[in-house]
Amino acid sequence: MTRLLIVTDAWHPQVNGVVRCLDKVGQELRAIGYQVDYLTPERFWTMPLPTYPEIRLSLAWLGEIGHIIEQYDPDHIHIATEGPLGLMARYICTAQHWAFTTSYHTRFPEYVAARIPVPCEWSYAYLRWFHEAATHTLAPTRSVVEDLKDKDFQHVVEWTRGVDSTRFVPGEKTLFQNLPGPHLLCVGRVSVEKNVEAFLRLNVPGTKIVVGDGPQRAELETNYPDAVFVGRKQGEELTAHYQSADVFVFPSKTDTFGNVMLEAMACGVPVAAYPVMGPIDVLTDPRAGVMDDDLAVATEKALKLKRADAHSFALNYSWAACAALFRQYLVPVASGRERAA
Template identity: 65%
Template sequence: MTSLLIVTDAWYPQTNGVVHSLEAVGNTLKSEGYKVQYLTPERFWTVPMPTYPEIRLSLAPIGAVAEIIGRMMPDHIHIATEGPLGLQAKFFCVERGLAYTTSYHTRFPQYVSARVPVPTEWSYAYLRWFHSGAAATLVPTPSIVAELAEHQFENLRVWSRGVDTSRFHPGAKTEFAGLPGPHLLYVGRVAVEKNVEAFLRLRMPGTKIVVGDGPQLPELRQAFPEAVFLGKKHGEELAALYRSADVFVFPSRTDTFGNVVIEALASGVPVAAYPVAGPVDILTDTAAGALDEDLEAAVTRALTLSREAARQHAARFTWAAAAEQFRSALVPASSWRDEAA
């Protein structure tokens, strides 16, 4: 049985696109006969990441990651994140001459600059160094491939995302009864880099509904009392909220993909967004979503679009296809078998 080790600093109890994508592709590969293991912060003491406490940074002793990887001896190694665990894994692979792949999930240069006055090129310099030794760096969209290529990243491959269309599907609008329509929905982290305020400032009739948690929630709740803030939701409750919306609004300019966009589409909800990386790669069918630098104009047009067309467009994004992109980029770690002989 072919074995794969995924090293990731992002894992449960976090709930975000990185964790979901790594779990979904791992489950798909398991169903195809792979032995998939994860090296995550669950094994170590952790501390909250400054300004992003949901992310716990691992306090792994020097050599701990090397010992674990050496004991597992996987056929393939994928380093998913650029944090402490990913860094130790990279050092180990380089020292031992092992081949590995990496992935780029988050535009940290933009995230950091939204919080502190740090030039984005400083962050890009670290990320470029981190990914430089990988046989391939997997990137969510062609737009992000082009962006990273401009910053001299190499060996870039597209690894798209999928959606569970059995979980997220059209149906009766069971939520938002008594709230003025149209019902405009945002789902995601409530933080400055997500640009949620742009959504809440829209001068449009109806009700703006925010699902999610984050450091900016108290501030926005006070500044926009007319909006409805529901906090973090999961499972069927979240799916029901999606399909009860009239338009899904995605105001972020910093995401690399936007899993919530295809979840909304799968629920039969047209999407309004800015024409930036992520949305421009997903909303290639103008019948499923609207892109405009004027977000109000995008929402207005999205309100006229077909829910059926949104659902049909979402069907293009499958985890089977995403897993095949991931699998095809893997390289043998190679030297294990020689050493074990």
């Protein structure tokens, strides 16, 4: 049985695209016979990341991480994040001349710059150093690949995402019946980098509904009393919120992909977004979503699209295909020693 170890600082109970992607890929690989293990913050003492308390930073020591990896004795190692666990795993792999892959999920420099005065160039310098030792760095879209290459990243390859088309399906509108329509939905972390306020500022008819939680929620609830904040939703509740929307508005300008767009379209809900990295690679069929520099214009046009077209487009994405591509880029740990010899 092929043994794969995925090292990630992002893991449950976090609810985000990184965790969802890594979890789904592991499920798909196990289904075809892989032994997939995760090295995550769950087994260590942690502390909250300043300004982002949902993310926990692992308080582990290097020798402990090295011992754990040796116990797993993996055939392949994938380092998914650039946090403390990822950093220690990278050090161990390079010291032992083990080959490994990495992935780039988040525009972390822009996230940091939105919170504290740290130039993006500094953060990108760290990320470039972090990923340069990997055999492949997997990025979610062609636009991200090209952007990283322009920033002198090496060995970057495209690794697209998927959607669970058995869970996210079209259905009856069972919610929001007491709210004025049309019903405009935004799902995601309620924080400054997600640009949720751009959604709430839209001068369009209807009711704006926000699914999610985060540090900006209290402020935005106070400033936009006509919007409806329902908190974090999962499982059937989340699906019902998608199904009950008339259009899904994706205001983020910093996401590298935006899995929530696929989830919405799989439920038959057209998407409105800015023409930026993420949407320009995902919304490739104008029958499924609309992009415009004026998000209000995109929203009004998306309301005219057919729900069946959005659903059909989302079926082009699957977690099985995502996992197959991930598997294609894996490299044997021992090959690093062979290159170093």
